[in-house]
Amino acid sequence: MAMTGILRPGHVQLRVLDIDEAVTHYCDNMGLIETDRDDQGRVYLKCWDEHDKFSVVLEPSDSSGMNHMAFKVRTEQDLWRFESNVKNFGVETTRIPAEELNGCGERVSFVAPGGHRFDLYAEKESVGNGIPTTNPAPWSEDTVGMKAIRFDHCLLYGDDHDEEVRFFVEALEFELSEQVVDGEMQIAAFLSCSTKAHDIAFIRHGEPGKLHHASFLLGSWEQVLRAADIISMKDIPLDVGPTRHGLTRGMTIYYFDPSGNRNEVFAEDSYRYPDSPVLTWTADNSGQAIFYHSRTLVESFMGVVS
Amino acid sequence: MTHTITITDTEETFSCRETQHLLAGMMQLGKKGIPVGCRGGGCGVCKIHILCGTYETKKMSRVRITEQEENAGTLLACRVFPKSDIQLQVLGHLNDAVNTTKA
Numbered sequence: 113m114a115m116t117g118i119l120r121p122g123h124v125q126l127r128v129l130d131i132d133e134a135v136t137h138y139c140d141n142m143g144l145i146e147t148d149r150d151d152q153g154r155v156y157l158k159c160w161d162e163h164d165k166f167s168v169v170l171e172p173s174d175s176s177g178m179n180h181m182a183f184k185v186r187t188e189q190d191l192w193r194f195e196s197n198v199k200n201f202g203v204e205t206t207r208i209p210a211e212e213l214n215g216c217g218e219r220v221s222f223v224a225p226g227g228h229r230f231d232l233y234a235e236k237e238s239v240g241n242g243i244p245t246t247n248p249a250p251w252s253e254d255t256v257g258m259k260a261i262r263f264d265h266c267l268l269y270g271d272d273h274d275e276e277v278r279f280f281v282e283a284l285e286f287e288l289s290e291q292v293v294d295g296e297m298q299i300a301a302f303l304s305c306s307t308k309a310h311d312i313a314f315i316r317h318g319e320p321g322k323l324h325h326a327s328f329l330l331g332s333w334e335q336v337l338r339a340a341d342i343i344s345m346k347d348i349p350l351d352v353g354p355t356r357h358g359l360t361r362g363m364t365i366y367y368f369d370p371s372g373n374r375n376e377v378f379a380e381d382s383y384r385y386p387d388s389p390v391l392t393w394t395a396d397n398s399g400q401a402i403f404y405h406s407r408t409l410v411e412s413f414m415g416v417v418s
Numbered sequence: 419m420t421h422t423i424t425i426t427d428t429e430e431t432f433s434c435r436e437t438q439h440l441l442a443g444m445m446q447l448g449k450k451g452i453p454v455g456c457r458g459g460g461c462g463v464c465k466i467h468i469l470c471g472t473y474e475t476k477k478m479s480r481v482r483i484t485e486q487e488e489n490a491g492t493l494l495a496c497r498v499f500p501k502s503d504i505q506l507q508v509l510g511h512l513n514d515a516v517n518t519t520k521a
Contacts, residue, residue, distance in 0.1 A: 129458070129459060129460075129476075129477040129478075129479065130476075130477060174477070174479070174480045175479040175480045175481040175482075176456075176458070176459070176460030176461075176479040176481070177460070177479070177481065349456060349457035349458065368456040368457060368458050368460070369458065370458050371458050371459065371460050371479070372455070372456030372457070372458030372459055372460015372461050372479065373456075373458075373460060374456065411453070412453070412454060412455050412463075415455075415463070416455040416456055416461040416463060417461065418456065418460040418461055418479070
């Protein structure tokens with residue numbers, strides 16, 4: 113069966129302190145492609161293998177962090193159905209008119225219980241991935257740096273973890289794929305709306321609305337190592353890696369954009385089906401769950417958010 | 419050009435080039451636990467207070483440093499570039515690392 117309802121993370125709008133430094137980082141270092149700018153100074157980017165016009169919006173701001181994350185739903189009927197689900201959960205919604213972001217259809221916007229803003233939309237202008245749809249080539253020649261394939265997921269820290277996870281499961285129809293638990297208390301939840309190991313993840317935290325990282329897919333472990341080379345060559349602040357996660361099995365490296373927003377590039381993670389069991393890691397083994405090789409938690413990785 | 423930075427709490431000094439941010443200089447002290455976070459002015463873990471000296475700054479997230487704090491010399495070490503010798507105090511997480519860990 114094809115995917116229904118919410119299809120995927122569609123875009124993330126990140127606040128940046130210096131727009132030129134941010135564009136250099138995301139385009140020259142990571143390989144995203146600039147597709148538009150607007151009169152608010154926002155810059156629209158996509159990864160090479162994405163067809164829709166943008167998956168990252170960089171917003172000039174005096175603070176760092178995430179403005180919102182948006183999911184694409186399959187049809188307009190789905191959009192109104194989820195709007196109703198969200199309201200029925202007790203979360204207020206607003207509608208944002210089409211073209212408030214260039215090329216994006218009407219959005220349903222709301223703040224989830226952990227203090228993060230999410231938008232849903234059904235339509236976005238398609239600009240293609242630079243490869244013909246008939247007899248396509250396997251990859252685009254027009255990409256540089258880490259050659260990120262797609263915007264994949266975010267990990268968010270919020271102050272009402274249990275309600276935010278319940279909201280995603282009950283109102284937005286995500287499924288729990290993996291979790292970290294301390295006795296009865298859930299520390300981390302990895303949630304999927306697809307066959308991916310996660311489309312979004314949440315970690316229990318004291319402050320509302322924080323971004324831990326925005327993540328982008330690469331093609332292989334070799335590409336992750338190449339990203340590590342670029343991080344050193346370009347003097348990008350490294351956080352952790354390259355290594356493997358126990359959670360989701362992904363091969364990964366973490367670093368920061370010039371405004372202190374953490375990025376991940378990763379490859380070769382796990383997958384799930386609706387009948388897959390939930391995988392559980394126990395808090396006493398959280399070192400291995402997070403960094404499978406060193407089995408040691410890293411203070412900056414656990415505590416630093418934007 | 420290189421300047422001498424003094425942490426007044428411990429009387430320790432380190433040298434820092436004008437092109438290098440204070441956190442990069444401080445990392446050369448080799449102390450365990452100096453909270454190196456995002457190094458982009460976004461996460462707020464490397465808070466310091468400048469007592470005297472001249473410097474240039476890059477933008478810091480207003481969520482972490484208010485305008486009043488910035489005007490009073492309370493800054494993030496990763497966004498401060500020295501233009502003279504500087505005396506500073508370390509705050510918050512950074513204070514814990516600098517003042518409790520032996521070099």
